[in-house]
Amino acid sequence: MRFLLRRATETRRHGxxxxxxxxxxxxxxxxxLAAQQPQPQPQQQDEFVPxxxxxxxxxxxxxxxxxxxxxxVWIVLFAYLxxxxxxxxxxxxxxxxxxxxxxxxxxG
Amino acid sequence: MPxxxxxxxGLCAVMFAASPFIIANADYEATxxxxxxxxxxHLPSAWIFLxxxxxxxxxxxxxxxxxxxxxxRLAYAxxxxxxxxxxxxxxxxxxxxxxxxxxxxxWDVRLTSSLMxxxxxxxxxxxxxxxxxxxxxxxxxxxxFGMANVPFVYVSVNYWRxxxxxxxxVPTLPVDMGLALWFSVACFLLLFVLLLRxxxxxxxxxxxxxxxxxxxxx
Numbered sequence: 001m002r003f004l005l006r007r008a009t010e011t012r013r014h015g016x017x018x019x020x021x022x023x024x025x026x027x028x029x030x031x032x033l034a035a036q037q038p039q040p041q042p043q044q045q046d047e048f049v050p051x052x053x054x055x056x057x058x059x060x061x062x063x064x065x066x067x068x069x070x071x072x073v074w075i076v077l078f079a080y081l082x083x084x085x086x087x088x089x090x091x092x093x094x095x096x097x098x099x100x101x102x103x104x105x106x107x108g
Numbered sequence: 109m110p111x112x113x114x115x116x117x118g119l120c121a122v123m124f125a126a127s128p129f130i131i132a133n134a135d136y137e138a139t140x141x142x143x144x145x146x147x148x149x150h151l152p153s154a155w156i157f158l159x160x161x162x163x164x165x166x167x168x169x170x171x172x173x174x175x176x177x178x179x180x181r182l183a184y185a186x187x188x189x190x191x192x193x194x195x196x197x198x199x200x201x202x203x204x205x206x207x208x209x210x211x212x213x214x215w216d217v218r219l220t221s222s223l224m225x226x227x228x229x230x231x232x233x234x235x236x237x238x239x240x241x242x243x244x245x246x247x248x249x250x251x252x253f254g255m256a257n258v259p260f261v262y263v264s265v266n267y268w269r270x271x272x273x274x275x276x277x278v279p280t281l282p283v284d285m286g287l288a289l290w291f292s293v294a295c296f297l298l299l300f301v302l303l304l305r306x307x308x309x310x311x312x313x314x315x316x317x318x319x320x321x322x323x324x325x326x
Contacts, residue, residue, distance in 0.1 A: 062143035062207050069146040069200040070128070073153070077299070080192050084306055091313040098320045 109309055117302055123295045134288035143207040148288050150200040151278075152296035154222070157193040158258045160186045160300065161225055164232070165255020168248035177315065180244055183251055185307035187232040189300060190254070194226035209271055217264040218272040225261055228254035 127148070137144035164186035171179040201219070202212040213219065228250060235247040265274045281289060 060207050062141060065143055065203045065207055066145055069203040070149060072199050072203075073149050073196055076192065076196060080303070084303070084310060088306070088310045088313060091310065091317055095313060095317050095320065098317070098324065102320070102324065 110305070113302065113305060116298065120295065120298045120302055123291070123298065127292055127295055130291050131288045134285045135282065137285075140208050143204055146200050146204040148292045149296075150197060150204060151289065152293045153193045153196040153200070155293065156296050156300045157190060157197050157222075157225070158261060160189040160193060160304075161229065161251075161254045161258050163304070164190055164229070164251045165258075168251035168255075172245060172248045172252075180248070181308055181311035181315065182304075183248060184236060184311055185304055187229050187236075187247075187251060187254075188307060189303055190229035191226065191233060192303075193296075193300070194222070194229060197222060198226060214271060216270040216272060217268040218261065218270055221257060221261045221264055225254055225257045228257065 131145055131148045134145070134148070136142065164183050167179045167183035167186060170176055171183055201222075205214070206212050232247045232250045232254065235243050235250060239246055262275065264270065265272050266276075278289070
C-alpha cells in the first residue's frame with residue numbers, strides 16, 4: 001500500500017515536471033516571436049473614397065500654389081527693378097537740369 | 109555705375125531664366141511632392157532677407173558711431189532690400205505651408221520672428237520717410253534691433269518646437285536637389301549685390317541733387 005502511494009506521488013511529480021518543461025519551452029520559443037516588431041500589413045480596401053471627400057490638405061492641387069509662388073517672385077522683382085529705374089532716371093534728369101542751369105548761370 | 113554692373117546684370121538675367129529648368133530637373137521630395145519646389149526660391153530669398161538685415165545693421169552701426177553718410181546710404185538701400193526679400197519669404201512660405209501643413213500660417217517662433225524682422229525693416233523705411241530731421245539716427249537704432257533679430261530667426265527652428273523644417277535639412281540634400289538649391293542661392297546673391305549697388309547709386313544721386321540745391325541757395 002505504501003509502495004503504491006509512493007509510486008503515485010512519483011508519477012504526479014513527473015507529470016508536473018513535464019508540464020513545467022513544456023511551459024518553459026513554449027515561453028522560450030514564443031519570446032523571440034513576441035519580441036519581433038509586427039510587420040505593417042497593407043490594409044485591405046473595403047470601400048472606395050471619392051477624392052472630394054479627402055481632407056482639404058490632401059485634395060489641394062500643388063501646381064497652382066507653385067506657379068503662384070514663382071509668379072509672385074518674378075513680378076515683385078520686376079516691379080522693384082522698374083521702380084528703382086524710374087526713381088533713378090527722375091533724379092538723374094533733375095541733376096542734369098540743375099547742372100545745366102548752373103552752367104548757364106555762371107556763363108550768363 | 110561701375111563697369112562690372114552691366115555684364116553681371118546680363119549674367120544674373122540668364123541665371124534666373126535657367127533656374128526653373130534646373131529646379132524642374134531636381135527630384136521630387138517624398139512626402140510633399142511638387143509643392144516642395146517652392147523651397148528653391150523660398151530658402152535663398154530667406155537667406156538674402158537675413159543677409160540684408162545684417163548689412164543694414166552693420167552699416168547703421170558704422171553710421172551711428174562714425175557718422176559716415178556713405179554707410180547711411182548703404183543702410184537705407186539694404187533696408188529696402190530687406191523689405192523686398194522679406195515679402196518674398198512671407199508670401200512663398202504660406203503658399204508652401206498651405207499644401208504641406210494644411211494651413212497658411214502658424215504662429216510658431218520661426219514665422220513670427222521673421223515677420224518681426226520684416227516689420228522692423230518697414231519701420232526703418234517709414235521712420236526715414238516721415239520721421240523728419242534726425243530720423244536717420246533713429247532709424248539706424250531700429251536697424252540694430254533688426255540685426256539682433258537675425259540669429260534668433262536662424263536658430264529658432266533648432267531650439268523651439270515648430271513644424272518648420274530644421275536647418276539640418278540643407279546638408280542632407282542629395283546632389284540634384286543640392287545643385288538646384290545652390291544655383292538658386294547664387295542667383296539670389298548676385299541679384300542682391302546688383303540691386304544693392306543700384307539702390308546705393310540712387311541714394312548717391314539724391315545726395316548729389318541735395319548738394320546742388322544747397323549750392324544754388326547759397
